[in-house]
Amino acid sequence: MNPLVIGIDIGGTAIKLGVFAKDGVCHKSLTVPTPQPATPKAVIKVIEETISVLRKEPQLDNLGAIQGIGIGVPGPVDAEGRISRIAINLVDWQEVPLAELLEEKTGLPVVIANDANCAALGEAWLGAGSQFKNMIMLTLGTGVGGAIILDGQLFVGHQGAAGELGLITLNPDGPECNSGNNGSLEQYVSVQAVRRDTGKEPLELANLALAGDKFALEFWQNYGRFLGVGLTSLIYILTPEAIIIGGGISAASELFFPATKAEIERRVLFSSYLNLQLLTAKLGNQAGIVGAAKLALTKFLDQ
Template sequence: MGNPNAADCQHSCQHVIGVDLGGSAIKLGRFGADGTCLQTLTVPTPQPAYPELVLAAMVDAIAQIDPLGQSGAIGVGTPGPTDAEGRIARVAINLEGWHDIPLADWLESKLSIQTTLANDANCAGLGEFWLGSGRYFRNLILLTLGTGVGGAVILDGKLFTGHHGTAGELGLVTLNMDGPECNSGNRGSLEQYASIQAIRRRTGLEPDELGRRAKAGDAEAIAFWQDYGCHLGAGLASLIYVLTPEAVIIGGGISASAEYFFPATLAEVERRVLPSSRTGLQLLSAQLGNKAGIVGAAKLAWQKVLATG
């Protein structure tokens, strides 16, 4: 299924829709080809978030943001892995009953607009690549430091998702083979040292509180962030050796304290990575914040338009 005029869409469509599907809210944006955001909308995610209820909410929200049905494509970021073709939401974290849901087919059958899906962290990476900190680079990785540690890989200007569509789980690389257990089944993954839960486990405090204490000159908080930066740098070292990106972009809530851990992160990368593998490497904070998801989903849609044009 899909837009019957897809072949002409590259020339005729003026805008696309990016959707960021979350456990509590569905964010939407309508974007022009140059990244201009024409309109945004946020609606609550139905509770419980059963697939059929979420579909109905998305269809209604899309009708509100594009009442004339003029969009050439829809991109959707989902909180979990999709299939390699960007058609099926395999699992959606914090959403009830989401297992192998053919969301792209469902939306196309309701709206007759070509639709493609991607993991929400991948969408955030695409967003930063298109309009954020990564816009000057062709090869980059994004790490989102939050409840977990998500990631995205952009190679030669394209999102890399691997053979099964699940590549780029950067937070699950092993940092310490005897470290804390991870929900993935791994032990000592980067996520177990760099996520909000990891910070709580180690300090009993929230990241923003540690950031405030560091700003006030608290020696223990400053020392914590320096140690945190060392662990993050060690995790990044493995990724840099494999991918040799031009830039590493750090997003997520913990990145608000980047000024306190970036120096240690960079120092650790320089200590562990050969200069030949990190020539010109830049470590940057993400710029788009909570908008990265809808921006990246829109970029996903534009790439679909070009691929089918």
């Protein structure tokens, strides 16, 4: 009998759940709509009901007991993995003791983490980062999330908020960021930044570039340069073995990776980027539940 854990990824439109074994096999997964409005009470109720359904699945009967739950949430989490500090895309979501509330509902131990951190854990476990002990991940989506893996362990800092890589300053006089910063990396390489600067969606710009459109080709060249400049600071500080790029924009990586690599090579001392790998994420929208499951396995079974 193999012990099992549940990995959960809470998003603004959908909540994904998966039942995983220690070998990384997902034996059952479900996706349910995020309740609207997505208040803590409503979200917890949906998760409780869906876990109840999963626990009754006949195909899990002979596999082993569920030993714990890991959850990825869209926002910062305390260092102990117990409290969801704030989630911008959810409603009335401040200082939510999510782990405690779900433990009361399910009788299972719970640990939570930022969703970008979970995505990085997933890629480090079963995805593009599985060969590396020191890596960083950026998710290029509506915003820009980040995560740091050092010596095989997720680094979150003494208060749990480390790894907000998308909020580093690229241009002190640049566009205002929701964080209160100006000219953050997010303001140059997120989906919102692409829309603001071009009036187009990234997919549209990718298709135009592949068709030879001059404007689109120049856009991706500049996009790659901005990403490379931002990564330069991170490389000097962390000297990772690999940088994993995920999120929706990563689908266009062939259009901007050459410019990104060229910018890194131009700005970074060879000793700091020796053998550095720049890779696209492999797990897609499953990275969150995979990483949340790994979070639970590490917390509750790898003691």
